[in-house]
Every structure is written in C-alpha cells, then in structure tokens.
Amino acid sequence: MPAALTIIPVDGLPEIESGHDIAALVADRIELFDGDIVVITSKIVSKAEGCAIELATVEPSGFATEWAERWEKDPRVVEVVLRQSQRIVRQIGPVLITETHHGFVCANSGVDQSSSGAHERILVLPSDPDASARRSRARFAELGVDVGVVVTDTFGRPWREGQTDIAIGVAGINPLLSYIGQQDPHGHEFRVQEICVADELAAASELVKGNTSRVPVAVIRGYEWEADESASMAPVIRDSSRDLFR
Amino acid sequence: MPAALTIIPVDGLPEIESGHDIAALVADRIELFDGDIVVITSKIVSKAEGCAIELATVEPSGFATEWAERWEKDPRVVEVVLRQSQRIVRQIGPVLITETHHGFVCANSGVDQSSSGAHERILVLPSDPDASARRSRARFAELGVDVGVVVTDTFGRPWREGQTDIAIGVAGINPLLSYIGQQDPHGHEFRVQEICVADELAAASELVKGNTSRVPVAVIRGYEWEADESASMAPVIRDSSRDLFR
Numbered sequence: 001m002p003a004a005l006t007i008i009p010v011d012g013l014p015e016i017e018s019g020h021d022i023a024a025l026v027a028d029r030i031e032l033f034d035g036d037i038v039v040i041t042s043k044i045v046s047k048a049e050g051c052a053i054e055l056a057t058v059e060p061s062g063f064a065t066e067w068a069e070r071w072e073k074d075p076r077v078v079e080v081v082l083r084q085s086q087r088i089v090r091q092i093g094p095v096l097i098t099e100t101h102h103g104f105v106c107a108n109s110g111v112d113q114s115s116s117g118a119h120e121r122i123l124v125l126p127s128d129p130d131a132s133a134r135r136s137r138a139r140f141a142e143l144g145v146d147v148g149v150v151v152t153d154t155f156g157r158p159w160r161e162g163q164t165d166i167a168i169g170v171a172g173i174n175p176l177l178s179y180i181g182q183q184d185p186h187g188h189e190f191r192v193q194e195i196c197v198a199d200e201l202a203a204a205s206e207l208v209k210g211n212t213s214r215v216p217v218a219v220i221r222g223y224e225w226e227a228d229e230s231a232s233m234a235p236v237i238r239d240s241s242r243d244l245f246r
Numbered sequence: 247m248p249a250a251l252t253i254i255p256v257d258g259l260p261e262i263e264s265g266h267d268i269a270a271l272v273a274d275r276i277e278l279f280d281g282d283i284v285v286i287t288s289k290i291v292s293k294a295e296g297c298a299i300e301l302a303t304v305e306p307s308g309f310a311t312e313w314a315e316r317w318e319k320d321p322r323v324v325e326v327v328l329r330q331s332q333r334i335v336r337q338i339g340p341v342l343i344t345e346t347h348h349g350f351v352c353a354n355s356g357v358d359q360s361s362s363g364a365h366e367r368i369l370v371l372p373s374d375p376d377a378s379a380r381r382s383r384a385r386f387a388e389l390g391v392d393v394g395v396v397v398t399d400t401f402g403r404p405w406r407e408g409q410t411d412i413a414i415g416v417a418g419i420n421p422l423l424s425y426i427g428q429q430d431p432h433g434h435e436f437r438v439q440e441i442c443v444a445d446e447l448a449a450a451s452e453l454v455k456g457n458t459s460r461v462p463v464a465v466i467r468g469y470e471w472e473a474d475e476s477a478s479m480a481p482v483i484r485d486s487s488r489d490l491f492r
Contacts, residue, residue: 005454007251090490097490105405154438158404158491159351160412161484162422162442164449176408192400195452196408203410204450206441207469208251223453238407244336244343245404245491 003222009208010217018050023139026217037148037223038140039205041216042125042168043112045132045151052121053080067091077113077122084109084124089246100125103237104168105246106155125153129169130232137171148173148225152202158245165206167198168233173225175199175236196236197225249468255454256463264296269385272463283394283469284386285451287462288371288414289358291378291397298367299326313337323359323368330355330370335492346371349483350414351492352401371399375415376478383417394419394471398448404491411452413444414479419471421445421482442482443471 010030016022022044032038046052060068060075064082068075071094078096082088085098089105098109102125110125126132133149140147151169156162167175175198205218240246256276262268268290278284292298306314306321310328314321317340324342328334331344335351344355348371356371372378379395386393397415402408413421421444451464486492 003454004255005253005450007253007450009250092490095490154441159484159489160442160445161482162440162445163438164442164445166406192409194408195400196406196410197453199406199408199410200449200453203446204251204253204453207443207446207450208249236407238405243405244338244341 003224005204005220005222007204007208008219008221009215010219011215013044013214013217015214016044016047016216018048018052020048021139022048022217023136023143026219027140027143027145030219032140032145032147032219033221034146035221035223035225036145037150037173037201037220037225038136039150039152039201039209039218039220040133040136041165041209042110042129042151042153043123044216045126045129045169046112046123049126049132051124051126053124055080055120055122077111080122080124081109081111084111099246101127102129102168102233104153104155106153110153110155110168125168126151130171130234131169133169133171146172146227148227150198150201150205152205154206164199165202165209167196167202167236170198170231170233172227172229172231173198173201174228174231175233198233198236249470251450251466251468253450253454254465254467255461256465257461259290259460259463261460262290262293262462264294264298266294267385268294268463269382269389272465273386273389273391276465278386278391278393278465279467280392281467281469281471282391283396283419283447283466283471284382285396285398285447285455285464285466286379286382287411287455288356288375288378288397288399289369290462291372291375291415292358292369295372295378297370297372299370301326301366301368323357326368326370327354327357330357345492347373348375348414348479350399350401352399356399356401356414371414372397376417376480377415379415379417392418392473394473396444396447396451398451400452410445411448411455413442413448413482416444416477416479418473418475418477419444419447420474420477421479444479444482 055076058076060079064079065075068078087099090097112123149171301322304322306325310325311321314324333345336343358369375397395417
C-alpha cells in the first residue's frame with residue numbers, strides 16, 4: 001500500500017545569484033532525509049549557473065528584428081529565444097512555440113524576462129538540466145544525504161488553459177514509471193502504460209512553491225523510488241517520428 | 247508562507263459498482279477535515295454512475311468497421327470511441343486522438359477497456375464530470391465536511407512520453423489560479439499568468455494512488471483554496487480559436 005506523501009516548501013532561501021551553492025543553502029534551511037526528493041525551480045538553477053544574458057550584447061538577426069517589430073517585442077529578446085531553439089514548432093501571431101536544444105517544446109524557449117532587472121538581462125534555461133540536477137544530487141550526498149533531484153519549469157500545453165510545473169532535469173530518480181505488461185486484478189493489461197512521475201512530482205511541488213511567493217524549492221517526502229544514477233529526461237522527450245503534433 | 251501539504255491515499259475501498267455512494271465509502275475509511283480536497287479517479291465515478299457499455303449492444307458504423315479491421319481493433323470499441331467524441335483531432339496509424347463531448351482532447355475519448363470483464367463491457371468517461379464532482383461535494387457536506395472535489399483521468403500529451411493524471415471535473419475549487427497583473431519583487435509582471443492547480447492536484451494525487459494499486463481516491467490536506475460553488479472545468483478547456491494544435 002502506498003504511504004502518505006508530504007510536500008514541504010523550503011522557506012527563507014536568499015535571492016540566488018551566480019555561484020551560489022543551492023544544495024548547501026537548502027540543507028541549511030531544512031532537515032533532509034535519505035529518500036527525499038528535492039524539487040528545484042529552474043529559474044534559480046539558471047541564476048546560480050550564471051545563465052543571464054545581457055541584452056546589450058545581443059545582435060538580433062533580420063528575421064528576429066522584423067518579427068519583433070511586427071509584434072512589438074524586443075528584437076534582442078526574440079533573438080535570444082531563437083538561439084535557444086533548434087526549431088520553431090508554431091509561430092502564429094505573437095506566439096512563438098519552439099523546440100529547445102534540450103528537446104523541450106514550450107513557449108519562447110523557456111526564456112524568462114520576468115525578473116531581469118530593468119529588462120536589461122534575461123534568463124535562459126540551464127544548458128543541461130540533467131547535469132544541473134546531478135551536480136545538486138552529488139552535492140547533497142557530500143552533505144550526507146541521499147536525495148533525488150528534480151529541476152522544474154512552468155510550461156503551457158495544448159488544448160488546456162493554465163500552465164503547470166513540469167520536469168526538465170532529474171538526478172537519481174527515473175522520470176518514467178512503466179506499467180507495461182502488468183495486469184489489473186481482472187487480468188487485463190493496463191490502459192496506462194507509463195506514468196511520467198517526474199512531471200507529477202514537479203506539479204505537486206508547485207502547489208507549495210507557488211509562482212508569486214519566493215519559494216523556489218520544495219521537498220517531497222514519502223515517495224518511494226529506486227536510485228538510478230543513469231536517470232535522465234531523455235526517455236521523456238518523445239521522438240519526433242512518434243509525435244503527432246510536431 | 248505556504249504550509250506543507252499532505253497527500254493521503256484512501257485504502258480499503260471496495261470494488262465500486264453502479265449505484266455505490268463513493269463519498270460515503272470514502273468518509274467511512276478516512277477522517278476528513280474542512281478544507282481537504284478529495285481527488286477521485288474517474289474510473290470509479292464511471293462505475294458508480296453506470297457508465298459501462300455492453301459491447302453486444304453496439305452496432306458499429308461502416309467507418310468504424312473499416313478502420314478497426316485495418317488496425318486489428320474491435321469495431322464495437324471503435325464505435326463507442328467515436329460516439330464519445332465530437333471531433334477527431336488526429337487519426338494516424340492505430341492512434342485515435344479525439345475531442346470528447348466535454349471538450350477534452352485525449353486518446354480514444356478516454357474509453358477504458360482495461361477492466362471490463364472479459365472485454366464485453368467498456369467504461370466511458372462520466373457524461374458530466376463537474377456534475378459528478380458537485381454531487382460528491384454535496385454528499386460530503388451532508389456527511390458534515392466541507393471538501394473540494396477533483397475528478398481525474400490519466401491522459402497522454404504531445405511532445406512528452408509518459409502519461410499524467412489531470413482533472414476532468416471539479417467542485418468547490420476553481421481549477422485555475424491567476425497571477426495576471428501581479429508583480430514579482432522587482433516590479434515585473436510574471437511570465438506565468440495562470441496555473442492549472444486542478445491538474446497539479448490531480449498529478450500530485452496520482453503519486454499515492456498509483457495505477458496498479460487499487461487506490462482510486464486520495465485526500466490532499468493543507469492546500470489553501472477559496473470555496474466557489476460556480477467552479478467548473480470550463481475555463482480550462484481552451485477555445486479552439488486560441489488553440490495552435492487543434
């Protein structure tokens with residue numbers, strides 16, 4: 001029987017800056033236990049890793065400039081969004097849905113202009129969120145605790161209004177839980193074949209982190225998982241040959 | 247500051263059958279408190295509401311028969327899937343993505359063949375999951391407790407492998423939480439405008455319900471919400487004029 005889960009917001013973290021040791025800051029503020037899952041908003045990972053881009057240094061292409069003028073956007077920001085992408089999935093009106101270099105499909109390549117200091121700096125996603133998660137997991141291990149790590153961002157989705165937090169990086173914990181070949185009590189195979197638990201952990205943690213409060217980290221306690229050092233987001237990224245909407 | 251959340255699986259429910267009073271069965275098995283959110287898998291709601299369809303009674307159309315034969319499916323099941331839809335969004339190979347009469351976009355109109363007793367009965371989604379949730383909320387109120395209710399199903403999504411639980415019906419609690427017009431500590435508007443908390447509550451609860459264990463109900467305790475009797479899933483269903491993938 002599954003046990004109850006607890007989802008704990010980590011209060012009192014300082015404003016994260018480039019070079020900050022997020023794992024140490026988290027461990028200072030909450031007692032962690034082996035088996036906990038630490039869920040970290042990518043925004044602070046980007047900040048700690050120095051992923052802010054000075055707009056003054058960005059030279060927009062003609063394509064970026066033309067489209068930005070048409071939709072009253074900053075061409076330097078559009079340029080950064082394009083550079084963060086490997087492909088444009090939809091470009092309709094002012095909306096730009098891209099496939100990032102990681103393979104995530106989202107609006108504006110996940111570029112965040114919301115807290116960029118007078119709009120002169122913008123924050124991009126970590127270049128390798130699995131590696132970011134693995135470094136955090138290793139750092140927590142140095143601090144004496146064996147925890148899984150999930151790095152999250154807030155994405156929209158087709159067909160449904162409202163955004164939800166999803167996983168963009170994992171360490172220690174596999175993002176997918178497979179039911180393939182298992183049967184229900186009546187002997188039928190399950191309609192559900194694989195659950196993306198990483199996305200569910202991300203979504204669950206958003207409920208205590210919120211997007212307006214400054215709570216960028218939550219700890220999930222009581223979820224059972226098996227440590228796997230090879231875990232990554234790769235199996236979550238659907239191959240375009242299997243995708244009906246790309 | 248947000249408080250910690252607890253997500254509690256409701257163990258020991260009987261196999262739900264047509265006419266069962268789910269709220270009473272849940273209240274018998276767990277002490278509920280005002281403000282709890284009861285998250286119920288739609289499968290048992292469908293069972294309690296008698297949403298099973300006897301395949302022997304289904305006369306498949308020529309369209310259903312032809313496509314079913316081509317992909318080695320049961321034409322009667324295909325017919326039920328089509329009847330549960332208002333539009334086919336994608337029909338590629340053996341995959342059928344439909345828009346249900348409710349407006350949800352999902353595989354096979356959410357029709358569940360997994361536990362249908364020798365494949366002679368199949369279960370369709372509740373005809374009005376908001377109404378199902380409202381009836382449960384009202385029943386819990388009769389039993390003396392003021393709880394929000396979320397009815398869930400397990401959906402796939404574009405671009406990402408693995409399914410997650412999402413909300414298909416709500417009562418008492420609004421599915422969307424808006425940040426529109428609010429500003430971060432630096433005075434910038436948030437990149438995130440609306441969070442679909444109903445989907446996050448659904449996803450969180452799946453972590454304790456699981457899909458193989460027979461735990462179709464979870465209780466979320468500690469989440470702050472304001473009661474709104476007009477709450478429904480309607481604002482989550484994106485209008486097709488605003489949708490880039492339909």
